[in-house]
Amino acid sequence: MEDASIQSVPYPTIKRYPAYLQVLKELKSTGITTVSARDIAERLGLNQVQVRKDLGYSAIIGRPKVGYDIEQLTSALHQLLGWQDPKEAFLIGAGALGSALLGYRGFQEYGLDIVAAFDLDPSKHNTAIHGKKVFPMERVPELAKRMGVLIAVLTVPESAAQECADLLIQAGIRGIWSFSPCKIEVPDNVVVQREELSAGLAVLSVRLSEMLKHENNGPSAPV
Amino acid sequence: MEDASIQSVPYPTIKRYPAYLQVLKELKSTGITTVSARDIAERLGLNQVQVRKDLGYSAIIGRPKVGYDIEQLTSALHQLLGWQDPKEAFLIGAGALGSALLGYRGFQEYGLDIVAAFDLDPSKHNTAIHGKKVFPMERVPELAKRMGVLIAVLTVPESAAQECADLLIQAGIRGIWSFSPCKIEVPDNVVVQREELSAGLAVLSVRLSEMLKHENNGPSAPV
DNA sequence: TTATGTGAACTAATTCACAGCG
DNA sequence: CGCTGTGAATTAGTTCACATAA
Numbered sequence: 001m002e003d004a005s006i007q008s009v010p011y012p013t014i015k016r017y018p019a020y021l022q023v024l025k026e027l028k029s030t031g032i033t034t035v036s037a038r039d040i041a042e043r044l045g046l047n048q049v050q051v052r053k054d055l056g057y058s059a060i061i062g063r064p065k066v067g068y069d070i071e072q073l074t075s076a077l078h079q080l081l082g083w084q085d086p087k088e089a090f091l092i093g094a095g096a097l098g099s100a101l102l103g104y105r106g107f108q109e110y111g112l113d114i115v116a117a118f119d120l121d122p123s124k125h126n127t128a129i130h131g132k133k134v135f136p137m138e139r140v141p142e143l144a145k146r147m148g149v150l151i152a153v154l155t156v157p158e159s160a161a162q163e164c165a166d167l168l169i170q171a172g173i174r175g176i177w178s179f180s181p182c183k184i185e186v187p188d189n190v191v192v193q194r195e196e197l198s199a200g201l202a203v204l205s206v207r208l209s210e211m212l213k214h215e216n217n218g219p220s221a222p223v
Numbered sequence: 224m225e226d227a228s229i230q231s232v233p234y235p236t237i238k239r240y241p242a243y244l245q246v247l248k249e250l251k252s253t254g255i256t257t258v259s260a261r262d263i264a265e266r267l268g269l270n271q272v273q274v275r276k277d278l279g280y281s282a283i284i285g286r287p288k289v290g291y292d293i294e295q296l297t298s299a300l301h302q303l304l305g306w307q308d309p310k311e312a313f314l315i316g317a318g319a320l321g322s323a324l325l326g327y328r329g330f331q332e333y334g335l336d337i338v339a340a341f342d343l344d345p346s347k348h349n350t351a352i353h354g355k356k357v358f359p360m361e362r363v364p365e366l367a368k369r370m371g372v373l374i375a376v377l378t379v380p381e382s383a384a385q386e387c388a389d390l391l392i393q394a395g396i397r398g399i400w401s402f403s404p405c406k407i408e409v410p411d412n413v414v415v416q417r418e419e420l421s422a423g424l425a426v427l428s429v430r431l432s433e434m435l436k437h438e439n440n441g442p443s444a445p446v
Numbered sequence: 447t448t449a450t451g452t453g454a455a456c457t458a459a460t461t462c463a464c465a466g467c468g
Numbered sequence: 469c470g471c472t473g474t475g476a477a478t479t480a481g482t483t484c485a486c487a488t489a490a
Contacts, residue, residue, distance in 0.1 A: 018421035019404045045406035064471040082432035100323015175431040181242045183268035193427035198241035204416035208398040209305030287449040
């Protein structure tokens with residue numbers, strides 16, 4: 001009766017975990033061994049109750065007056081995220097954004113190891129970008145099976161997204177991190193996570209416009 | 224009495240607008256002039272009522288049986304987002320992620336035009352990455368004022384984030400799109416929007432792990 | 447009949463308020 | 469006290485159900 005496995009941790013919480021891990025890592029590097037929820041909250045600009053609630057989904061318990069053991073907490077969060085051991089991934093679409101991500105070593109921290117890139121464009125084949133070889137799309141099935149790769153980062157133009165996804169699915173890929181803003185149809189046993197870079201920019205724009213607007217109206221006439 | 228300007232549009236809605244714009248753009252390119260909420264919803268995998276509610280924040284009204292005028296809707300959303308005319312921006316931190324973003328032309332679509340890059344590392348100064356010149360950080364104030372730049376994309380290591388932000392603020396930058404997962408202290412008249420690339424990856428990981436787990440347990444014993 | 451538009455119901459997430467522990 | 473942990477209240481967002489318009 002302790003199942004609780006059908007996505008018991010809310011997504012907003014999951015999204016905050018990587019930031020928590022970052023803080024823990026930084027603290028650990030300074031030699032500190034425990035941390036309070038308040039401290040984490042302050043470093044990230046969050047509400048401390050929210051942090052406690054979030055951490056509550058892990059099995060580990062904090063000690064009053066002391067806080068949480070950093071080591072324990074780190075591995076608990078890694079476990080909740082499925083980041084115990086790094087997952088190998090393919091990158092599909094070696095265009096501007098794709099090349100960029102190939103060079104970004106930050107993913108390693110998040111348990112993602114991009115091992116190869118693929119592209120439809122023959123002129124890119126057998127070149128290497130940031131040390132990662134670029135293969136023709138047709139080789140995805142073969143290499144995915146050989147290397148046991150289950151995750152793909154999809155950075156192709158929208159028009160090619162579904163086509164590429166279909167090929168990935170055939171090749172046994174089970175998780176697709178898509179940077180295209182369109183829907184991708186997949187069977188039930190495949191997960192698509194859409195990353196909307198533009199969403200954050202939209203929020204920034206709006207907040208900025210509103211601030212500037214209020215500055216012009218605000219101080220004087222409230223008509 | 225028609226103020227309604229104090230952030231009347233909810234953030235989740237704002238985050239969906241860029242995707243709507245993408246759909247509108249695609250439809251427009253095929254010569255279609257109107258679109259229904261249902262159509263938008265289907266293309267993006269959203270609920271059609273949600274789309275209607277979202278569009279309702281714009282002044283434009285849809286015609287029953289016909290839908291919304293694509294042209295009108297596009298400019299209304301642009302207006303709501305403050306994307307009428309492209310905003311010039313600086314990129315701070317020409318590391319792996321920064322270089323990647325410099326090469327990504329997609330931002331132009333979202334009204335953001337990165338016009339120059341800056342870095343603390345002298346070895347990068349006066350080089351160009353993807354056609355964008357890299358300047359020393361010290362020149363931010365001068366160039367920001369000269370070009371009237373108000374937005375900065377911050378892709379520096381966490382340890383340098385606050386320091387760089389301080390310099391940006393001094394230089395008159397009012398909006399910071401930060402790719403570091405740490406809090407940045409700014410005065411009230413500056414907006415910081417944090418982009419957590421790892422958040423999406425975390426969600427993907429969890430959804431994938433859960434699916435794989437259920438596959439192993441699921442079909443057989445529900446103990 | 448095919449669409450929009452919207453009050454009402456529902457669901458999810460955050461925050462409050464306080465109990466408990468070392 | 470300084471901290472965790474959690475039920476209760478609140479707020480925000482989504483979805484339902486239905487009125488309405490062409």
